[in-house]
Amino acid sequence: EVQLFESGGGLVQPGGSLRLSCAASGIIFSTYAVSWVRQAPGRGLEWVSAISGSGGSTYYADSVKGRFTISRDNSRNTLYLQMNSLRGEDTAVYYCAKGASEWLYVNDHWGQGTLVTVSS
C-alpha cells in the first residue's frame, strides 16, 4: 500500500523559513516523480513544485520560484520542500503527491497534508 506522510508544518513569522518533509512507503521511491500541491484555507488547489524520480529535474510555480527549493533523498524515501522568505499568502495545507512514473506528473496518491501558517 502506498503511503505518504507529510511533516514539518507549523506557525512561522513572515520572512521566516520552514522545511517540510514527506516520507513515502510501499513504493520504490526513486522510480516516481513527486510533487507539492498546496491549498489555502477555503481555496482551490495550487501546484507548487515537482521533482523527477532521480532528482535531476525540478519545476516550480512562479509564485514560489527563488524562495522554495524542492529536493529528495531516495535513500531515505523522503521528499523535502525548503521554504524561505515566507509570506502570508503561503499559508496553506501542503500536500505531497506521487507521480504515476519517473517523469509523469499526474498525482495518483496523496498524503493527508501539513498546515503551514505564516503570521506574526
Next chain:
Amino acid sequence: EIVLTQSPGTLSLSPGERATLSCRASQSVNNYLAWYQQRPGQAPRLLIYGASSRATGIPDRFSGSGSGTDFTLTISRLEPEDFAVYYCQQYGSSPFTFGPGTKVDIK
C-alpha cells in the same frame, strides 16, 4: 503558463442525475489532463488521467472525454458520496496548473 478554466463554478443536482463538468485549457495540453475529486476535509483523489483513463478503483460511472483544449468529466448517475469539488489539472508542461474547481452540491 497554461490556464485552465472550469465551468460551471457550482452544479446543483439531485442523486441519480447526470453531471457534466467542463475544463478548457488556454492552449493544447496534448491530453495530459487529469481530474481529481476532493471531499470536505480530505485530500484530493485521482479520478481520470490521460483525459479519459480511469484511475485504479474508480467506479465506471465516472468518465472523461475530450482532447486538445476542451475536456469533460461526466458522472452518469450521482451517488451521495459524489457531492464534492472536482478539479482538472494539466501535467503536460510546467507549471502543472490546476483549474479553479467545480463544486457539485445537492439540489
